[in-house]
Amino acid sequence: MLIGGKIVDKVDAGKKQAKKIDWLIFGISGGAILLFVLSSLINIDAVSTFVNVSFAWSVKWFGSLWQLLMFITFVVALVLAFSKYGSVRLVKTKPEFSNFKWVAMIMCALLSGGAVFWSAAEPMLHFLNTPPAYAGIKGGTEAAVAPALAISYLHWGYLAWGIFGTVSSIVLMHAAYEKGLPLKPRTLLYPVLGEKGVYGPLGKITDAFSILAVAAGTIGPIGFLALQMSFGLKELFGISDGYSTQVMIIMGVAVIHFLAAISSLEKGIQVLSNFNIKLSILLGACVLVLGPGGFVIDSLMNGFGLYTQDFVRISLFRGDNNWIGSWTLFYWGWFIGYGPLMAVFIARISKGRTIRELIIAVAIIVPIATNIWFTVLGGSGMFYELQNPGIISNALKATGEQAALFTIIRQIPLNSILAPVFLLLVVSFIATTGTGMTYTIAMVISGDETPSNFVRVFWAIMMDIVAAILLKIGGVSALQRWIVFSAVPVAIVLIPMIWAGPMTAMKMYKKQKLENDTSPSLKEDTLGSKV
Template sequence: MRDDIEKKNKLDWVSFSISGGILILFVLASVWDDQLTGQWINESFNFSVKYFGAYWQVLLLATFVIGLILAFSKYGKVRLGNLVKPENDNYRWISMILCTLLAGGGVFWAAAEPMYHFITTPPLFSGMEAGSMEAAFPAMAQSFLHWGFLAWAILGTLATIVLMYAHYNKGYPLKPRTLLYPLFGEKIFHKSVVGTIADIVSIVSVAAGTIGPVGFLGLQVGYGLQEIFGIPDTYFTQSLIIIFLVVIASISAATGIERGIQLLSRINVGFVVVLMVAMLILGPTLFIIDLFIGSQGFYIQNFLTMSLYRVDQGWLGYWTIFFWGWFIGYGPMMAIFISRISRGRTIRELIIAVSIIAPIVSNFWFTVVGGSGIFYEMQNGGSVSTALNENGMPAAVMAIMNQIPLGFLLSVGFLIVTIIFVATTTDSMSYTVAVTLSGTDEPNRFIRVFWALMFGVVAVCLLAIGEGSITALQNFIVVTAVPVSLLLLPALWDAPKIAAKMAREQKIVEKK
């Protein structure tokens, strides 16, 4: 039966055609009337935020809490992936995990988001004076919330446990629809409308979430090259940047996880460490350390209140719910990717790496970059915020670098890190789309490269229409997150059941 399922799922032409068709339709609609398309996306975005925002906040919190309970219970010893020893060493494994969420925008958001919250205090802490030292801690803590424990947990913890058991222990395809296997049984794999919809919305969602950063990369690096080297920031320059990125991602995709993705991830983590250490030494060292410790404490102290805040709906939609929708949209595909690289790991190792280690590392990265910006803004009001408000996120990064010794070299380093980060995400997400369409964790090389190229081509086309089209597509991931969030819900109870069953099979607990 399972062999029959795998044969039938060698290439899912229905999901391939519909998901690819939706992306092409989006481009055509933007060409026809980009304002009308943007209006439709915004209305759908507002609907999603209004009626699903509270559910998403509870979903992310529940995923994080249940994951921690599993990790530190007797079930934490359960080994996943039907292997007794991990395939990848700790550095390679954590490097590949880290280069996922941060690549989605963490480089430029690390400079921009803390500054936004510093100059305009989040509504939950509106009693604090914006721009003061007192406001620095909630500014960083709010950024930690958006890119920290909850965001990482939804990307690859409970859903990963379900997928790894179904695929490596039961032999079912590694697809988003497999998350529904415990609920629907094997019929989810046999010409199932629900299963097909689950795969399609997951592909479209992750495509929107990947194409957006690819398009913005062209804008951001184009601005950076103009500021550093005087190269004109034109559509031609932006397109060349995206083409260069896609070539790197395509080569990496063609060589597979064992070579390309591992190599890019290790290189990028090395670059990030060098940048962090350099900024820490050359920048306001003691201020950054104090801000990280204090903000981490502030974040933990106000964790539940910040996670479940529901008063200012407009602010929530613009910030927290937008990020939650973005990360939920990535959820199934990230779970597939993390499943593929985590064979032989225990549940405890998985949860600690994804839900604790990765968030703390990203929080420190945000503090080094964003904290430096806050320090220089306090020293000289407007030195960072003016550039941010007038020219956006890449300007904020450059404004910070200009105030640090050896800022020129650090700016170049940031551009390199950004390109490799987004290339890694493009590579890994094209891999997961190929896995979804084939049902195997060793998908056809042509399909992997095709989707990497598809991401780049769509981004270049949307840039030709206008920056607003990229923004509309970025918002579209929040719309697609509505059905995807329903797909992730069953993992809340299925993962603990599977953990208990595997604990009995592995004789970690006694059979009843």
């Protein structure tokens, strides 16, 4: 990397302090989690009220801002990717991971238990109860299939992924790897407040709130997993589906998180991510071949066509506030909260990539793959419901969203084999989420790319405990409300990335163009490689 001596010194100085835990950040973020746990033990009703009130306040005052932030961020990222600035290389080095492993790690860091849970449930719920953006279409009919998928694609598509590691990662990688600033959320303050902002009190507060937000976003999928697995165990083995079973599942997850936390990045996240993606592809293919493959493919084309046609309209839709709060803004709060820590994680694994590679992978390839996954599971559910009304919807009404996946799988031939494998996939996905996010949290607190195992274990255990508390408070709805409130302070940090990302890309482009123009040896190497 072509950096000056001053910057190298700063990087070296940072490495000398890398092994030290920032106890202030750890105290603020960890203390807030401990306070939540203790408050729940003292007065769980008061905690439940706080979660509900904070959710309503967040949706009311920040909902439209979040919608604009998500939409504009994706548009800016897309323009950068396909402009001349897309050729800028983020850190001049050889990529650390192969393309497949790199994309798999990005995808699994967010999808995990959340997408496995919602990929079956969300399309079915929109199919049965047509979203307000498509009011007038009768739910439960063939006409409701494409709108149900289009809204599911909106929530898990381009906008969702665009907020993670596109413009924010560009800013972070430039500041961290060329300016020698910490690879932490606080460094996103650099374009606005400079180094004083990064190293000052506001920087520490930014790190702490970013940790709390991503912890909330990870706690949700842990809870979703417990609900889904509890139902699955009942269906497969007749085990009681109740809170005690859910707590036992979370305890099992805690053991997995503990073991993953004491392993290295390569042995943990990379191995789990590769396994998850390959198993997902295998299971998806089995569902297509054994299930309604033709219907699923037709639904994918129709749903994606409608999504593309109505993209701007449904992205900025502001009709039914209650529905938007329960669906779109729940997701946007979740994903915005993940934003800074995901940018750190993606920056850590994306050295040597160009801006174009980064944005196409994160904001285009991964969303399309996600949409296909949703169509395979959700589309299959809609097919069986159309053929036999009530066969899926009755379980949803009786039990809730957690019943969707295994009720759908039960309709497919060889379900006695597929269902346990899907159960394994759910466990593996959530293990990846816990591993990836506790690793990133610990990296922020420790300031090291090989962070403290103590910090990783602490956060893994605390997130599992909070998930159990939220399930006690109110199941899925409590998990959703907890996630949304945490995004409020984080959104403020991400707003400047809309212009800071392009400005950073322009600076890097000019610098790299100047270096190429004044380096004969580099030009000779480039010509030689082309020959």
